[in-house]
């Protein structure tokens with residue numbers, strides 16, 4: 001019978017049906033970080049249980065790590081305690097830890113793919129909602145809470161309710177200056193921030209087929225912002241070539257066998273999806289958020305909306321605009337910014353930094369703007385330094401930082417102050433997300449952040465590309 | 470190693486108590502528990518920081534945030550709107566709500582990860598129709614001391630003067646009613662079945 005990739009991978013990993021009707025799913029890869037794991041390890045230790053598959057468990061430090069000097073002990077005592085706890089837990093249970101000394105440290109969703117740990121057909125779990133990123137490879141990747149992290153550590157399985165599937169077909173070509181980030185922001189805007197509840201999103205269509213793995217990761221990453229816990233793309237030659245030669249990817253004959261197996265996981269053309277949505281790539285413009293959830297966005301040449309689609313949307317619009325200090329009908333172009341942040345698991349890979357650098361090359365940051373570029377991993381940082389991108393950013397007046405989550409969620413010293421407005425390549429514009437309870441976030445592509453950083457206000461990157469090319 | 474397979478927790482069937490009404494759609498877990506309070510290696514004491522920034526903002530504007538109303542300090546029921554708990558997967562959010570004494574949340578809809586996390590710690594997330602919720606919000610706002618009785622077995626939430634139908638996914642309902650909401654015991658029950666699945670996954674031995 002024809003099946004989707006979701007069904008094939010789900011069925012393959014099904015251990016059994018639990019008495020309450022949930023499915024017990026085997027977890028092929030478990031990724032762990034310092035913020036959502038200490039309580040899980042403590043529970044395990046209290047029961048005197050061991051981690052059942054330390055060989056399928058990998059850890060890194062990303063959320064709280066300072067991106068400036070990383071001398072231990074960290075100046076922030078709690079960051080030091082959490083790091084030490086993760087180190088201790090990894091030692092006790094024999095879990096590999098990609099810490100700064102390893103040279104492979106970085107945001108968990110950047111390093112998994114980069115190391116070749118993330119592969120098609122796997123089930124992947126991590127105590128982090130952006131685990132959906134790994135779906136770009138044709139894996140089913142679930143963000144989970146700490147109790148479920150404990151479950152996976154103890155049993156290498158998860159109790160999951162069945163999900164529906166929605167195929168989102170993206171057709172046609174993106175205009176210059178329009179990026180994967182704009183595509184996913186436009187999709188979330190159109191479908192809504194909770195349309196994905198209960199669904200796995202399959203991203204398909206010729207626009208996805210042409211995308212690099214970095215771009216597919218950006219799209220899958222923000223599935224959760226549309227309410228979908230799982231997002232994925234079908235694996236293809238782009239996927240296989242990305243994986244070839246990576247540290248944990250199969251090599252030689254094994255790679256050939258893997259590739260054949262991976263290929264067979266693709267959704268069958270006559271499979272059944274619970275819903276199918278069509279999106280025209282050519283209609284998508286560079287997109288920016290004006291509100292306090294990722295669905296509240298407009299094309300850059302648009303205006304702040306003056307009414308919501310229904311009374312509930314209207315109420316949240318009024319509240320969001322009051323928080324943001326924006327007026328209905330105000331054009332987005334020209335919105336003044338204080339901070340520019342290029343970083344996060346959405347957009348801090350090498351290709352993102354290249355695009356941002358292309359726009360800032362030969363320019364200076366606007367005098368009133370504080371700019372930060374935070375690479376997604378140590379490997380990204382090394383490559384960017386070798387290519388001279390770091391120098392481009394520094395020459396322009398940006399701070400070039402070390403790898404970590406940084407100002408995406410501000411659990412380290414990088415944060416907004418007061419009511420600062422931040423042009424950010426991250427994924428969440430929730431109130432307080434960037435560390436100041438009154439700080440304001442405008443989400444956009446890295447190229448748009450770079451252009452805004454130079455101009456000191458939002459600009460349409462489509463008119464800027466011409467300037468610098 | 471020996472693993473005990475006991476663990477039926479207390480069945481959660483009927484919850485009765487005062488209630489908090491929290492208005493607004495899409496309340497994300499960053500608002501419920503701002504990230505700076507995640508700097509901890511335990512969940513203890515987190516309840517003090519629930520809605521920390523919203524409460525400060527309310528006070529500044531001369532309002533009392535629902536979580537600061539003295540009459541609702543012992544509330545067991547939380548009533549919300551749609552897509553509650555969206556965003557970050559941080560379990561710190563439901564943990565803090567549970568530690569604050571809340572045992573059930575009634576809303577129009579819940580984010581998937583939040584609902585799973587809540588279920589795993591025995592915090593029930595139940596759904597009601599929008600119109601019914603409005604009636605419940607109003608009843609709670611009108612009388613701070615008003616008790617709400619949530620009966621998961623009867624799929625009903627009732628107060629003096631009204632009642633509404635509630636529902637929750639069959640698996641969650643079953644888990645709560647039988648006290649099997651912490652799934653770890655079930656997951657450890659059949660190691661042979663887990664091994665059989667592992668044996669058929671070609672990537673586990675690197676496609677040898």
Ligand code: SF4
Nearest residue numbers: 130344345405408409
């Ligand atoms: S970069 Fe941001 S969204 Fe991504 S894992 Fe880190 S904190 Fe979460």
